[in-house]
Amino acid sequence: MKVRIFAAACLALLLSACASQIDATVSAEASAPGFWxxxxxxxxxxxxxxxxxxxxxxxxYAVPNSGGWYDFGFFVGITVLGGGSFFGSKKSSD
Structure with a gap:
């Protein structure tokens, strides 16, 4: 069982190494969407x-955007403001 989990993790890591972001989606302009x-x-x-x-x-998702700060804001918006894992972490009252 542990070997399968390890193999799946290695495969996921190997596949994620192939991921890249197209440079045209990141903009250095001041008007590009940022963190907020x-x-x-x-x-x-x-x-x-x-x-x-x-x-x-x-x-x-806004394209083009400012890059990392936009991505960070998007992540925070989904996880923190959008509820994230809060709803799954509630303890049931028995």
Whole structure:
């Protein structure tokens, strides 16, 4: 069992090493969305995703953006403001 978990982790690490970000999606312009827009887009992600299913003009992620700070804001927006693991961590009262 431990060998399978280790092999799966190694395979996931190997595949993730192939991932890259296209340089055209990162912008150095001052008007490019940064941390605060990433935070907002992360927070409204569930509604944006539902809207994007019906309207092709709605996107859940801003491209181009400022890069790492936008990604960090998006992550914080999804995990902290959007509930994240909070709902799964509630203890049931017996």
């Amino acid at each position: 827009w990433g935070l907002w887009h992360g927070f409204i992600f569930p509604w944006s995703w539902i809207g994007s299913l019906f309207n092709p003009e709605i996107a859940v």
